[in-house]
Amino acid sequence: MESFDLLLGGFAAALHPAVFLVLAFGLVTGTVAGALPGISFVNAMAMALPFTYLMQPTAAMAFLGGIYVGGVFGGSISSILINIPGTPASLPACWDGHPMTRAGKPQMALRIALTSSATGGLASALLLTFAAPPFARFALTFDQPEFFAATVLGLVSVIAIAKEQPILSLLSMFLGMLIGTVGVDPLYGMPRFGFGQPMLQSGVNWIVVMIGLFAVAEVIDLICEERELRPKAAGGGSISFRGLWGLKNSILRGTGLGCMIGMIPGAGATVGAVIAYGVEKQASGKGARFGTGVPEGLAAPEAAKNATTGAAMIPLLTLGIPGSAATAIMLGAMILHGINPGPLLFTSDVSTVYTIFAAMILANLLMIVAALAVAKGFSTLMRVPPAVLGAFIIVLSVVGAYGVRNNIFDVYVCLFFGLVGWGMKRTGFPTAPLVLGVILGPLAERYFLTSLVNYDNDYAIFFTRPISGTILGLAVLFGLWSLWPAIQDLRHRRAGRTTPLDHTGRVPEDG
Amino acid sequence: MKAALGTFVAAGIAATAFAGGALAQDAYPERPIDMVITFGPGGGSDTMGRTAAHLAEKELGVAVPASNVSGASGNAGLTRVLTSPADGYTLGTLIALTVSSWAAGLGVGQPDQFDVVGVLQSSPSMLFVPKDSPHKSAEELLAFAKANPKALKVATSGFGTMDDVTLRYLTKQGDAMTNVPFAKPAERYASTVGAHTDAIYEEPGDVAQFVQSGDLVPVLVFADERHKDFPDVPASKELGLDISGLDNFRTIAVKKGTPPEIVERLHKVFADVTATQEWHDFCAKTYTCTENMSVEDANAMVETFYKKVKDLLAQPS
Numbered sequence: 001m002e003s004f005d006l007l008l009g010g011f012a013a014a015l016h017p018a019v020f021l022v023l024a025f026g027l028v029t030g031t032v033a034g035a036l037p038g039i040s041f042v043n044a045m046a047m048a049l050p051f052t053y054l055m056q057p058t059a060a061m062a063f064l065g066g067i068y069v070g071g072v073f074g075g076s077i078s079s080i081l082i083n084i085p086g087t088p089a090s091l092p093a094c095w096d097g098h099p100m101t102r103a104g105k106p107q108m109a110l111r112i113a114l115t116s117s118a119t120g121g122l123a124s125a126l127l128l129t130f131a132a133p134p135f136a137r138f139a140l141t142f143d144q145p146e147f148f149a150a151t152v153l154g155l156v157s158v159i160a161i162a163k164e165q166p167i168l169s170l171l172s173m174f175l176g177m178l179i180g181t182v183g184v185d186p187l188y189g190m191p192r193f194g195f196g197q198p199m200l201q202s203g204v205n206w207i208v209v210m211i212g213l214f215a216v217a218e219v220i221d222l223i224c225e226e227r228e229l230r231p232k233a234a235g236g237g238s239i240s241f242r243g244l245w246g247l248k249n250s251i252l253r254g255t256g257l258g259c260m261i262g263m264i265p266g267a268g269a270t271v272g273a274v275i276a277y278g279v280e281k282q283a284s285g286k287g288a289r290f291g292t293g294v295p296e297g298l299a300a301p302e303a304a305k306n307a308t309t310g311a312a313m314i315p316l317l318t319l320g321i322p323g324s325a326a327t328a329i330m331l332g333a334m335i336l337h338g339i340n341p342g343p344l345l346f347t348s349d350v351s352t353v354y355t356i357f358a359a360m361i362l363a364n365l366l367m368i369v370a371a372l373a374v375a376k377g378f379s380t381l382m383r384v385p386p387a388v389l390g391a392f393i394i395v396l397s398v399v400g401a402y403g404v405r406n407n408i409f410d411v412y413v414c415l416f417f418g419l420v421g422w423g424m425k426r427t428g429f430p431t432a433p434l435v436l437g438v439i440l441g442p443l444a445e446r447y448f449l450t451s452l453v454n455y456d457n458d459y460a461i462f463f464t465r466p467i468s469g470t471i472l473g474l475a476v477l478f479g480l481w482s483l484w485p486a487i488q489d490l491r492h493r494r495a496g497r498t499t500p501l502d503h504t505g506r507v508p509e510d511g
Numbered sequence: 512m513k514a515a516l517g518t519f520v521a522a523g524i525a526a527t528a529f530a531g532g533a534l535a536q537d538a539y540p541e542r543p544i545d546m547v548i549t550f551g552p553g554g555g556s557d558t559m560g561r562t563a564a565h566l567a568e569k570e571l572g573v574a575v576p577a578s579n580v581s582g583a584s585g586n587a588g589l590t591r592v593l594t595s596p597a598d599g600y601t602l603g604t605l606i607a608l609t610v611s612s613w614a615a616g617l618g619v620g621q622p623d624q625f626d627v628v629g630v631l632q633s634s635p636s637m638l639f640v641p642k643d644s645p646h647k648s649a650e651e652l653l654a655f656a657k658a659n660p661k662a663l664k665v666a667t668s669g670f671g672t673m674d675d676v677t678l679r680y681l682t683k684q685g686d687a688m689t690n691v692p693f694a695k696p697a698e699r700y701a702s703t704v705g706a707h708t709d710a711i712y713e714e715p716g717d718v719a720q721f722v723q724s725g726d727l728v729p730v731l732v733f734a735d736e737r738h739k740d741f742p743d744v745p746a747s748k749e750l751g752l753d754i755s756g757l758d759n760f761r762t763i764a765v766k767k768g769t770p771p772e773i774v775e776r777l778h779k780v781f782a783d784v785t786a787t788q789e790w791h792d793f794c795a796k797t798y799t800c801t802e803n804m805s806v807e808d809a810n811a812m813v814e815t816f817y818k819k820v821k822d823l824l825a826q827p828s
Contacts, residue, residue, distance in 0.1 A: 046552050046579065053565060140705035144698075184583060186694040189617060189671045201617075202582030319704070320720050321697040328553030335558050340796070342720025406580045407587065446694060454664050454691045454708060 003354075007129060010354030014362055019059045023359055026066025027366055031374040033067070034074020037084040037215040037393050038400030040207060041071020045329045046403075057337035058352060062359040064333055068326050069363040070370060072269055072306055073117045077375050080109045080298075081382060084215050084393065088207065088439070089269035089305045091214075091432060092277040095161070096290060096297030103293055108239045110375050112295050113302045114368060115244050120255040120303035121364035124310030127259055128317075129357040133346065136318035139263045144454060145462050148447035149471035150264050154271045154440050156475045158433045160278030160482035169433045172424075176437020177444075179204050186446045187453070199409035206438040208401045208410045209417050213431045215397045216418025219390040221425055226386075239295075247299040250280055254300035258307025263315060268324040269308040274436060276304030282481055310360055317341050317353060539599060539773050543574040546763075547603040549588030551581040554696070555717060555797075556604045559632055559761045562793055566784045575602075585609035586618030593624060597766040599773035602628070605764040607757075608672060610813055614820035615671030622817045625764040626774050627809035629781030632799035633760040634714040635734040636673065637744065638665070639727040641706040649731035649745050652710065653686045660687040666699045666708040667692055673757040674712045676823035677733060680754045683826070703727065714759045715741065716797030733757060740798055756819055761799070762809065778806050 013019060026048070033044035045067050052060035075087030080097035093113060100109035127135070155173065162169035182193040183203025194200045254276040261272040280300035281287040290297045313330075315321040320342035322328040334341050345353055382389070401414035424431050455461040463469045480487075544567075548560040557579060564575040580588035585606060592603035605625060613620045638652070646652040656663050667674035669692040678690045691708055693699035700718055703711035704726045711718070711727065715738070721727040732738045735748045735755045747754050763781055765774065782803050784790055794800040804812070 049552065049561070050565075050577070140701060143702060143705065143707040147698075184617065187670065187692050189612075189615060189669065191617075199587070202587050315697075315701075319701065321701050322553060323697070325551070328551065330553075332553035332557050332561075336562060338792070338796075340720055343724035343726060344720055405582055405587065406578045406591075407582075450691060450693060453689065454702075 003130060006350060006354040007358060009351060010356075010358035011362075013058055013351070013355040014062060014358040018056070019062050019355075019359070020362075022055065022059050023062040023066045023363060024366060024370070026063040027070040027363060027370040028374065030067035030070030030072075031074035031077070031367070031370050034071035034090075035077040035086045035374055035378055036396050037078050037082075037086055038211050038397035039403070040087045040400065041067055041074065042207075042325045042329070043400060043403045044071060045326060049329060049333060052333050053336070057334075057339055058355045058359075060333055060337055061330070061339075061352075061356050062363075064330050065356065065359050066363050066366075068330070069121060069306070069309055069360070069367055071326075072309055073114070073121075073367055073371055074374065076113045076117070076302060076305075077110070077371070077378050080113060081106055081375075081379060082218070082389075084218050085210070087269075088210050088435070089273050089308075091210075091270065091435065092161075092273045092301035092305075093298060094214075095277065095432075096292070096294050099291070099293030100298070105293075106379065108295075109293075109298060110372075111239050112244065112247065112298050114371050114375075116247070116251045116254065116299040116302035117306040117371075118364055118368050119251050120258050120305070120307035121309055121367065122361065123255045124259050124262065124307040125357070125360040125364055126310075128310040128313050128360060129354075132314045132318050135263065135314050139315055140319070142264065142467065143465075144447045144451040145465050145468040146471065147264060148444060148451055149462060149468040149475065150261070151271075151440050151444040151447060153471055153475040153478065154275055154436070155444065156479045156482075157275045157278030158436055159479055160281055161274065161432065162430065162482075165428075165430065166483060166486055168428075169430050172430050173433035173437040176209075176434035176439075177441030178437075179209065179434075180206070180438045180441035181445070186442065187449045199407070202405070202407075203442075204413060204438065205404050205410060206435065207404050208414045209438050210435050211397045211401050212414040212417025213421035213424075213435060215393055216415060217421030217425055217431070219393050219397075220418060220422040222386050222390055224422075243295075247295055250284060250296040250299040251303045253280060253283060254303030255307045257300075258304035259311045261304070262308030262311025262323070264323065268312065269305045270439060272308045273301040273305040277301040278478070278482070282478075306364070313356075313360065317345060317356070318343065320345075539776060540571050540573045542600070543576055544571065544599070545595075545601045546575050546577040547588045547591050547601060548577050548579045549581065549585035549604050549606070549609065550579070552579050555632075556585070556606055556761060560604045560763075562790070563629075563631055563763060563781065563784055566787055566790060567780050570780045570783050583618060584612040586612065586620060589618070589620055589625075592764070592766055593620075595766065597768035597770075599765060599769050599777060602763050602765055602777070604761065605813070606761045607759045607816060608668065610817050611672050611676075611820045614817050615824060617671070622810070622814045624767050625810075625813070626767055626769060626806055627762045627764045627813055628774060628777040628806060629763045629785070630801050630804045630809050630812070631761055631763060631781065631785060632716075632794060632797070633758050633801045634716055634797075634799045635732050635738060635755070635758045636677070636712055636714050637729050637733065637738070637741075638731040639703065639711050639713060639718060639722070639729050640709065641703055642726050642728065643706065644709065644728065646709070646730070647728070649750060652730055653681075653750070656681070656686040656688050661689045663688040663710060664691045664708040665689065666702045666711040668696070668699065668712075669694065671824065673759070673820060676820055677712060677754055677757060679823060679826065681752070684752060714798070716799050719797060738798070756815065760801075760812070760816075762813070774806055 030041045033039050034041045075090030076093040078084050078086040079090040079093035083094050083098040085091045097109045158173045184191050184201050191201050257276045258272045281290045284296040286294050312323050312327050316327045322331045398411050401410045421431050546564040548557050550556040561577050564577045568575050580591050592601050595601035612618050665688045667690050702708045718727050729741055729744045732744050733747045737746045
């Protein structure tokens with residue numbers, strides 16, 4: 001029961017007015033930054049870093065933790081309301097969240113997203129509190145082949161999220177992976193596709209690509225089509241507690257996946273959310289209707305996304321190993337405040353650790369209040385004319401793209417991908433797989449090459465290591481499972497049968 | 512948030528407008544000085560740059576806002592320094608890894624393009640083995656490498672770095688080990704702590720937590736003399752290995768051509784910064800405290816390091 005006593009002490013420290021106020025302020029800041037297209041909460045955390053100098057170490061951690069938790073959720077507000085993911089991890093929230101808004105049920109979508117996110121976040125904060133050290137030791141048994149296998153699983157989920165056109169989705173993904181190879185290669189330092197441009201040597205940043213493909217392209221489309229972005233009747237479509245309870249299995253699956261994926265360095269919230277969407281599409285039994293506003297399709301990725309927040313803190317606090325840009329900033333802040341995360345933190349600075357735990361738990365509870373307030377403010381913003389809103393989003397996108405590396409080159413890349421994204425949208429070429437390719441391609445390459453160097457160029461290593469082999473096996477099964485309808489369809493055609501297809505391209509169950 | 516962005520944009524416009532105008536140098540500094548951190552938030556350069564900027568504000572009397580311009584082993588940020596006017600209003604972090612990338616033919620930099628106004632941190636690198644390693648000392652490790660060439664896997668920061676040239680030197684001495692590069696420091700530490708690699712090439716400050724907890728055991732320091740904080744760990748010279756002068760330094764630099772009185776002023780500021788108790792607490796924890804070094808000596812140190820890495824890289828591996 002020692003950890004309960006320590007946790008009570010942690011809550012006492014976290015509820016100290018100075019700490020609690022900055023936590024609440026951080027949450028609102030993070031939620032707003034997350035919800036604004038173009039500005040990510042990682043930008044907000046980097047900007048907030050200098051302000052933490054003036055704070056006590058625990059207050060500084062509560063502040064950054066608040067921005068992190070709020071920001072990971074905030075992105076879904078703009079995904080649901082205007083179909084532009086505020087942060088990369090909120091991409092899947094566009095697929096089933098935005099259709100609900102179109103159907104006049106934005107409040108229902110927001111409540112599902114918020115409940116799922118808070119549940120996932122809370123569960124992973126509790127996991128962090130009570131199981132951090134053993135989980136960290138378990139995570140250490142993972143090596144590069146395991147990371148590679150997990151990345152392959154992420155890439156395979158692209159097939160699962162593809163709606164009607166698996167071939168086009170794969171093409172789009174490979175195009176993304178090709179874009180991801182631009183720049184100095186991670187292992188041998190060879191410049192690729194640099195065309196003599198020094199800036200291309202630094203590579204194409206995936207956040208910039210995402211801002212272009214989704215925010216900028218959506219605005220171009222909006223202006224060209226002269227369509228209304230405004231959600232119909234922001235108050236419409238509530239959901240009862242019973243309705244939310246019905247989603248418990250989806251939330252549970254999402255939370256479990258998020259907690260596991262959050263601990264893998266480099267993967268983080270985006271990969272967690274996408275895999276959870278893909279798995280849910282198969283597991284919920286409603287796969288055929290995914291993409292049309294299915295509650296399960298929103299709940300699972302939302303739960304997974306926030307479940308990565310606590311899980312990502314496990315390697316950070318116990319090993320001093322940050323898995324993402326957000327946790328890297330937290331590591332920097334801790335070092336600046338003289339807290340040294342790592343194996344000794346739990347013995348040398350145990351009260352600080354439990355204050356951080358308590359702050360993470362409080363942040364996930366407070367998030368419900370903060371997010372509802374921000375979402376309300378945000379839907380008011382939607383009433384401005386599309387042209388004004390569009391201009392506003394373009395400005396934010398440019399600032400956001402610049403802010404990633406403080407570099408004007410990234411702004412050009414962002415605008416370029418805005419045009420590309422609009423063209424793809426117009427021709428029906430899916431854009432989400434391209435972003436996943438840009439994110440996961442370089443990771444897969446790096447893990448693959450380092451694995452080979454470390455294991456004497458033995459290609460079998462990916463299958464002979466038990467965990468890596470299991471994950472790859474799952475990836476193959478997952479791929480086949482997702483492609484099954486398409487394979488069946490092909491077999492039916494081969495057999496020369498003229499089976500009528502329903503609108504999703506699937507053979508009717510009795511066919 | 513919006514207000515903060517507004518200020519940020521306004522400050523940017525103001526800075527651009529100012530940069531064009533002629534400045535009275537005797538009034539230096541009369542406006543905020545930019546600190547360009549050439550790596551992303553949270554890393555060693557970031558921590559150094561931000562701490563130094565924060566402490567320098569008191570000495571300079573103006574704000575020293577830090578911004579991260581990361582990419583291409585630090586070269587993206589240095590390009591920013593080189594394309595800004597040489598007026599002392601743009602500082603950049605310049606570290607050993609970036610200089611070794613020039614020696615490997617990457618980036619656009621040369622040592623003679625910069626004046627180093629402060630060597631803030633420096634540390635020799637060491638070889639560490641995991642807690643349960645069968646090789647408990649440098650002698651055992653090297654003997655194993657001699658008997659089993661390339662069998663030992665050493666986690667490093669990449670090819671074409673000082674890690675790489677050190678391993679190339681060892682290969683030439685008959686102690687061949689395999690270089691396993693990890694682009695992300697965190698993954699590098701985890702691979703050796705988790706015993707997936709046999710050893711790690713790293714400066715002690717970056718793995719201090721693991722050393723103190725016993726998860727990593729130092730066996731060899733690449734220097735002519737033993738490290739004062741690790742008196743039991745043999746220096747490479749004692750074992751007949753002549754590989755030193757590859758210390759991992761972190762400095763603050765300005766573009767060459769900055770007026771000498773401004774260079775001297777900045778040098779004094781950073782000398783005062785490193786003399787503060789706050790700085791001492793910071794560098795002692797990371798085993799990176801340095802002696803004050805004149806601008807000429809600092810420039811010469813960077814130049815020597817560059818040549819050394821270039822020479823070692825030119826030899827066949």
